[in-house]
Amino acid sequence: MGRAVAALMTRDLRLALRRSGDTLQPLGFFLVVTTLFPLALDPEMSRLREIAPAALWVAALLSSLLALDRLFREDAQDGSLEQLALSGRSFALLLLAKTAVHWLLTGLPLVMMAPLAAMALGAPVASVPGILAALLLGTVALSLIGAIGAGLTMSLSRNGSLLSLLVLPLAVPVLIFGARATALAIAGESMSAPLYLLAALAVLSATLAPWALAAAVRIGLE
Amino acid sequence: MGRAVAALMTRDLRLALRRSGDTLQPLGFFLVVTTLFPLALDPEMSRLREIAPAALWVAALLSSLLALDRLFREDAQDGSLEQLALSGRSFALLLLAKTAVHWLLTGLPLVMMAPLAAMALGAPVASVPGILAALLLGTVALSLIGAIGAGLTMSLSRNGSLLSLLVLPLAVPVLIFGARATALAIAGESMSAPLYLLAALAVLSATLAPWALAAAVRIGLE
């Protein structure tokens, strides 16, 4: 099983690197959005600091949304998803592996860029570790939730907006708790409460996602 | 020629809005996206009003990017783009028609939603016309720029797509001027300067787009 997962993940990573543009798009979007906020309002650091959490998290959520649509659709169209479904390995696990790649390509870069973005938005240095932790948990949850939506809309070609309509309401709790945690971190207060809730959400989605993914994608393959 | 363009546009529209209910989806999408910002902040109208411009324009960028990825790719994969290229009609015009549909599906709904969204984000009523004008110009520019990017992506698809890397830098000025104009409108000041710049950008991309599109997509079809 380990080899299967490894093979699938390397395949997807290599494909992503071959089309570097698609891979970098969410990151670029994230950058544009986070820089747009300071530009939009005349930059007084105090103000920026107040909206920094919102900016960070909305940017994170939307940029993870950007790459979702492609997550399963192409594999479904060229028939390689059937091959996975019939590989005799746990389909849920394989799809989880694909989701993990999605996180590596959209979530992880955000986490690594967060310090930069946070600074740009005027958050104090001390708050960075907290922000990192929050983003780490949050992006994981977002990738998992988003993957379920992608699986459900995989075989429906036309709807760009349906996917977001399905995913965003589900993703909002993550957004709320993440933003509060970040706000608290920036304010220098204890962020443990929302962080716990984030962790809970991450765990919940991690437990729910595998079967939901497998079920959704199987239905899409019929 | 008129019939050709009409046929193509109705085709793409019908593909996007298979059922009458689908028409509402873009609207729902914007409702959700604009809902995100207030959620991420703890609600105080004053601050909402400040991020309203950024929020609106982020939504605009996102929606155009979401739909962009599939603007030409699907037609290229299933071979219907070749059919258009060999239809004996002006290819540039046909591609422009596709871009127009893209705007109808992503830009127009946003423009129509803008009053509501602006209010929800706490912008004063007086500011609505200005915001509308800015969004109208801005979304047109975004759609055209995005289309060029998508076309180039196709042509480069052998060594991976560079969509975002092409589109985002070009889109940034639109966003900046747009957000600036919106901010001024909300503040109740004169927004003519950024509005002129937006108009200039829209015109520029409208003049560049047709031949750039045709050239890029032809290369992609080889």
Added chain:
Amino acid sequence: MEHFLNMGGYARYVWPSYALALLAVVLNIYWARRSLRDAQSQARRRIERAGQSDAIKKGAP
């Protein structure tokens, strides 16, 4: 009565609320019964088609 309709100055808010609720109830009843009727007529049509195909299979006129 006057007093009742006035709702202590809150008429502008109370009555629309009740109207809205009533509207929703009525619409729901209408929609539900219509969907049932549609389904039934659909089923009838399908049954008749099935019946005909049976007849054809049996070679009956």
Added chain:
Amino acid sequence: MNWVWFHRFGSPPHFYRLATGMTPWFAWAAALLCIAGVIGGLGLAPADYRQGDGFRIIYVHAPSAWLSMMVYVVMASSAAVGLIWRMSVSHAIAASCAIIGASFTAVALGTGMLWGRPMWGTYWEWDPRLTSELLLLFLYLGYLGLRSAIDDTGRADRASAVLAIVGVVNVPIIHYSVIWWNSLHQAPSVMKFDKPDIPASMLVPLLMMLAGFTALFFALLLIRARGEVLRRERNARWAADALNVAAGKV
């Protein structure tokens, strides 16, 4: 334990008969309770000492808000049953819930906004409870959108079932949002398990309305579900009996 009742319930013909028989009961209960509740709420109950007569909105607001959540739970659980035991009947029930739930969520939002104007001085406030209710509406819309996007009923059932189950997580968040965040919205006073803190003359009509709306929901549900069951029926025989049409005699 014996599952006979479960399987009988799962058999379309039996369910269809059962539903046909039970609908009028729920309908009448709903009618009586709602009328009584409205009379009691608008007429008999005294004006609130703080909110004056404005509080009377509660008699439509709270019940519809309560339905908005209960319906989703019903939808999600029957969807789960349908997914696990491949029961077309419970899929039919789930499919019937969505529109009802969506409309009552809209009513809760509307009445709430109408109530908010006099009480909070604004129609809309980005308050957790309010926002989460709005999200519930989006959940319903997403469910409906997904269903309408899939042609084949069977696939639509299974796919939307997954969505409903995943989305149920948000319901407790709506319910407890008032407690978790310092919300403008008032905390549960009726839905509290210890003894409620409203005078009986106000409380009784509210309870009547709650019961009435719930009954109304089940009546609507049974009507719709019958239709949905018929739509999913491939073996025409019992359907023919149910519709008293003789199959083949055409």
Added chain:
Amino acid sequence: MNELTADNLHLWRGEQHVLQGVEFSVRPGQCLQVMGANGAGKTTLLRALCGLAPLEEGRVSWCGRDISVDPESYHLQLSWLGHDHGLKGDLTAAENLRYAVSVRRRVRPDEIAAALVTVGVPDLAGQRVRQMSAGQRRRVALARMTLMGGALWIMDEPGSNLDLLGQELVSALLRTFLDRGGIAVVATHQALDLPSAQLRPLTLQ
């Protein structure tokens, strides 16, 4: 008079010299059957003839004029069927045909229905292409060929995914087209059932 000529076509794909000086000329009523092993260059040649793939050397001319001079009027004469059929899965067969053909000319619903009858899928007019079988899709694509009109058909393996009746259908369509004075270029692995007078074989290696 219509005529499709290719002289000395050269085309590289990557490192590979795929078309090495291909030459031919086809006149009305003739069908050029392009044969060759997998990877011989049939598709490449056909795309070059359509003007989709740029040539390194040589020229394709229609009625004596190089097609790159005025491609649009050349394309008005041309109907193309490639490996993939160019239908939208979310549209019904009838919609697909209507929109595709309307781009070139005004088309009446009864024409479309008639075309679907000729290709043997009369009752699929209202069905989504996504919900069709591989062969049914190919047939709908053939229906588009018959509707697009034009004096030149270029088809890449028209018979793929078709059953035996389908293979005959392809030959029949070609025969009627050629008899009406059309010019056809067809890449195929199966033999075409055409009178040898009309058949001009061309084998690539």
Added chain:
Amino acid sequence: MNELTADNLHLWRGEQHVLQGVEFSVRPGQCLQVMGANGAGKTTLLRALCGLAPLEEGRVSWCGRDISVDPESYHLQLSWLGHDHGLKGDLTAAENLRYAVSVRRRVRPDEIAAALVTVGVPDLAGQRVRQMSAGQRRRVALARMTLMGGALWIMDEPGSNLDLLGQELVSALLRTFLDRGGIAVVATHQALDLPSAQLRPLTLQ
């Protein structure tokens, strides 16, 4: 002993009753050739046999056990080739094969090279699938079949887009597989060149 049995399979597509009580059983060394006109239901049947399409009625069983009981161990025995070949265009042939097969079993580079030789595209190991011809892609997909192992092959029109040598290649691959005691289910429009003892025809309408 391995055996694939289908009893009384019923399946609807939309309003259409596609599979109407299909029944058969195939034993090692036998190839079930599924035939039928376009739209007869071949692909649907094959997908149902794989467990991709849910049946309304009837059961498919492998070695006497219903495949829906323990699908994973059944799928370990199964290799599937559908209408579309399931290769990633941006990966080379060798990469495609390595990743696809590694999901099931450990595979050595020389095995992959050998497989590419057997299907007749020895020099394409390093070429992107996007840059291959239709037939070359199909051959790479066939190479995957030979590498995936398993005792049951289910193939949907393996010969589509293949030249004549390619058609023979398919028959040859099947022969060796059957001789090794494999079970094959193949939907095709062309005749398969197999000893009639091994061939079990099944025609759908």
